[in-house]
Amino acid sequence: MTLTLLRTPTRILSRPVAALAALAAAAGPVVAQPSPGEGLAVFSPVTWERLVDAANEPHNWLMYNGTLDSQRFSRLDQIDSANVGQLELKWAHHIPQLDRAETTPLVVDGVMFITESPSNVVAVDAVTGRPFWRYDHPLPDDLRLCCGRNNRGVAILGETLYMSTLDAHLVAIDGRSGSVVWNREVADYRSGYSKTEAPLIVKDQVVTGIAGGEYGIRGFLDSYDADTGERLWRTDTIPGPDHPDNRSWAGDSWRTGGAPTWITGSYDPELNLVYWGTGNPGPDWNGAVRRGDNLYSDSVLALNGDTGEMAWYFQFTPHDEHDWDAIQVPVLADIELDGETRKAMLWANRNGFYYTLDRETGEFLLGKPFAKQTWAEGLDGNGRPIRRPNTAPSQEGTLVSPMAGGATNWWSPAYSPRTNLLYVNAFDGEAIFFSRDEDYQEGDNFTGGGTETPLPIEHYHSAIRAIDPTTGDVRWEFPITPRSRAGVLATAGDLVFSASIDGYFYALDARTGAPLWHISLGGPVHAQPMTYAVNGQQYVTMTIGNTLYTFGLGD
């Protein structure tokens, strides 16, 4: 509608900015943009070309993980290891609804879009944090939510934002005013579906996943026409009975097998492949009722960017009984392996293993544990785990590492092409896993057991780990006490930003892991840092507790 009109001039508007930014990235800190403080109209529509080229306009953060390859690496380098100690608070934005704040804001030409609990979005001036508009999505009061009322962010195309909502809708919102452009039901929330993830734009489509792995849903990944909201394709993450892989589910268990898609994936424009992780099979802890590998739960799927047809899949944890969702962000990077440049995918999995895959074919290239794990002897030549006996959940309880929350979780890692390291938030935990009988009731919790952590959290070790994707070795680690639920950001200033559960925001030296700066901001952290620049000033933003804080260097 409005979009078609607005997309055309975008190229003209955005190109000079992008070109300048590219220049600046080569020469030093990015400086070129208009200054919103002086009343200029700055928000120009975000074309698909701009999204493909997002790395070249590092003053903007145009999608959930920064760029389509999800490296969460910013070319901004004004803040670097020499001056990071001088960071100061520029502004803070308070989120009125109290729940886990899991948002990663976007910044487009000086305007920041922040999602809030439960399914709201607010547009603010990125220099001052003061609002332009807000949209509060109306919700029913009988939502089916495993893990709180939260939302992780929006996607943008043209000047329309796309947001998932807890009642399993996808909403298109006008970026200048906050008006609803269209509102589409993706699935029936009463059956246990919900939506929390930031969608991913692929060309003129909004690609988006679903949550509900604890409610016996059958997962899928959807694509919608960005203009009209019409559904273009749906790929089930559990194949139907007409497909041979359906036999990886005993009996009818595939119908309630879970495999949700609740974290944003990545896209490779050259290969035209969408990459997306899938969650645990259901019921989580009782595998006896769903014998088989349970395809394609706990996998990464590579789908054709136009049709959603599957090119390949790689299953990290066949027949998972520990709730180890492969809900991590697929990090796409070209790396040198045995003298060859490989189009790789880097993946530190919730099951405790790190994997380097070939992203053209899905071939397993290498893998090894990056955190404490006790359930597998290792990975075989195809990357399939060699399970140890007696590690399945049981009636009386089975002690296994990692814990259900995983060796890592949905927290985005970051990859720096300057250091060639993948930075991962890792946890060496353990849990006692119990298995129980449970009947499926539509819309009810369906987990088949539960877990307990035997010791207080202080007994376990947590760290930011820097993994070399060519070997899987951990190069350095920065210990965190007691643990962290935050994502990671890497920058051309050779910094790694992250946060810890007890409210520290900090910066590490990307090469050594040495702590260079930290500030205690008090609240628990469930979000990920991002960076942007306006008018030549670089900012870093992190949500801590229910407040979003933005820092920059002094004038």
Add this chain to the structure above:
Amino acid sequence: MGTRCGIRWTAVALLAALTSGAAPVVTVAQDTENPYISRLDVRAGRQLFQARCSTCHGLNAAGGNESTGPDLTTGRFRHADSDAGLFRVIRDGVRSTAMLGLGADADEQSIWQLVTYLRSVDVTAGGTPTGSAAAGRQLFTGTGGCDRCHMVNGQGQRLGPDLSTVGERRALAELETALVNPDAEVLPRWWTMKATGPDGQVVEGLRMDEDTFTFRIMDADQQLRAFSKYGGWTWERVQRSTMPGYADTFTAAERNDLVAYLFSLRSEP
């Protein structure tokens, strides 16, 4: 309420073990022990109870003015003297009363979880003390010198947990263990941090709190001290208890008295 439930758990497990040893005479559930006794099952049992039983027995199984069913938290049942007996009552009900039971088709797991839940709300689960609380009190402030470290109702010192309401938090067996084997369970709050400064000076104290960048302790003089982990100090965690064990210091009878005193320490009389 939350903590109380969690800590009670040990006692429940103990009791479940005890009762199953008492060879129940009923012929249900193959006379087996209750196989579903984890905290998870307490939770599941509570959920079931609140959905299926609370209209008559009250939300927390304690009966009440409005309810027609009896209080189920007293630790004594007229129709059952074991876990297996409870299983039978819950499945088959009590003949000619409003207590219908879940029926022969009900699944065993749910029934056992209800039994586990009922054991967890048993107010007498940990047993009652045999010693003399008055004598224990004498030992506490006298030869025991417990108040060198512990505070009770504002009297004593700060080098151990405040014991003013310890009787609510701990079962008898746990109190006995605390006396004879302090290292058995040391909460992180009572670990020791040993910090060594740039000039080799050593400062030690109880670990009041620790995070990624700092930690805070109380030293032996009960002074509060704060340290930065990256300010030139190194540090070490000692996860043992600073409380001496009293297995040899006191006779079993004296320990019983101490336990009786500790057990009497409650917010409500």
